[in-house]
Amino acid sequence: MRPHAYIKHLAANLKKDQDMPFSVFVLAFGAFSLITTEFGIIGMLPQLAEAFNVSVSTAGWLLGGFALTIAITGPWMTLAFSRLERKLSLSLVLAIFAGSNVLSLFCETFSWLLFFRILPAFFHPVFWSFAMAAASSTVPEEDSGKAVSIIFAGLSAGTVLGVPMVSFVSVSHGWQAGYILFAGLNGAALIALLLFVPSFTATRRLTFRTQIWVLKKLKLWWSLAVLFLIMASTFCIYSYFAEYLAVAAGMEGSMTGLMLLVFGIAGFLGTLAAGRFVDRHLNRLVIGFVLILCLTFALIYGLAHISPAVVALIIIWGTVHSTGFLLGQQLVNGSASEAPEFANSLFISLGNAGLTVGTFIGGMTIAENGARSLPLASIILLAITAAVYFARPRDRVGVTGK
Incomplete structure (x- = not known):
């Protein structure tokens, strides 16, 4: 252009x-x-x-x-x-x-x-x-x-x-x-x-019964599982962002703070950009989210010793990372559109659960194999996310994508 x-x-x-x-x-x-x-x-x-x-x-x-x-x-x-x-x-x-x-x-x-x-x-x-x-x-x-x-x-x-x-x-x-x-x-x-x-x-x-009734929908549980895995796979490494940069890339102190700022700004802009397309291209965005993060984590694992490469990858990582919240919300809300507020509360609940589990897995990974292996743990979780996403139920009312 x-x-x-x-x-x-x-x-x-x-x-x-x-x-x-x-x-x-x-x-x-x-x-x-x-x-x-x-x-x-x-x-x-x-x-x-x-x-x-x-x-x-x-x-x-x-x-x-x-x-x-x-x-x-x-x-x-x-x-x-x-x-x-x-x-x-x-x-x-x-x-x-x-x-x-x-x-x-x-x-x-x-x-x-x-x-x-x-x-x-x-x-x-x-x-x-x-x-x-x-x-x-x-x-x-x-x-x-x-x-x-x-x-x-x-x-x-x-x-x-x-x-x-x-x-x-x-x-x-x-x-x-x-x-x-x-x-x-x-x-x-x-x-x-x-x-x-x-x-x-x-x-x-909506009555309590009407809202709770959506819990019988298989597509809702599928979307909640995808949301849970998105949060777990991203926070597995992000929760230890400073620790990973210090151990793998040799960045500490003010440099780590600067990278957090860069990451956050990229995430802010990425969320706004994804919002322009999420209604029409949800399916493509979810697939792109998984693929780009897998590639980014693989590259950062191999190139952590090259500072310019790490900075560039952090920008890509931050841009994609924050879109996970939006994608998860759209999946869950689209799977229970007849009770949107209850669906949003499930999104908040399962999102926080995924964050907690991802942080726990990241901590276990550091204890067993060291912080350098965090990108590999996240890639494994992203692969599981992809497997669950492609195993979606045939009845996908409200979950649109092209």
Whole structure:
């Protein structure tokens, strides 16, 4: 494509983004505030361990306990909120997050800090489920994937901007500053939601029985299995990103931080790009996701000693990695389109379960064979993902692709 033609194409796409309802971007900011709260704790763990006189592994429960709570309770909390007005539910979740982070500032023991950390995790899936359903319902059906991709862009922005920002303020001003930032973002998102997101309800009232009935669908369990494997295969290595770069590529300190930033920016742009095609080319995108990551991991395994090659591969890796969230959501939601909010809650639950298992497998791989072998472990999991994907049930209503 010639330069002037590319610029014209880019301008047209930006115009389409501007045509998105402003409420979609407000919901994306809410997602940004929640993901910053969830993962921002990573950069604070050493300070929290020292402040509360616990080991770093014990402090790690502030992250692991959060994810485990989501994995276990996600679908059932969404069902419990299914009869409430959606804007009220979203506002309540953000208020609970903000309040819990404020109360954490006054905790004198680690047990209380963990309690106020776990409390909002119960409500986390409610926000994601309703926000994604709301985003897709405010645009024409052919643009629903693009609207959802903007919500996921908020997730990516949380890892690109939110996590480093929290790490910086907590290192500079103490762990309390990190919690003040959490509460501030949650509060700002709450105010924006109250001002700019209209009240809305589900397109049709669904009984608990109707929603749970989708669990009888084989295609839903297939899509959940694919989602679980996508998350496990990607987080098997990504959870140990810094460790792998230090051991295999000799990158440490500021260089690792720079690579995390590059990875996050690439993921942010990759998610937005995938959102333009996911509604029409889901099948191709899933296949491309698996093939490109397999090739990238194979190359990074063989070329880890060549720094320029590693940087280029990290950009490709980051661009593809973050699209896994969007692809998984589209598969699950398309397999249970008659109960989209319950389907989204299953997506959140199984996604967190896959993340947890992938991190565990990565840790076992490091213990048995060293960090250098992490790309090979991810390739094996991606191969299993491909096998399950191509074994999809014949009845694939709602799962489109070309």
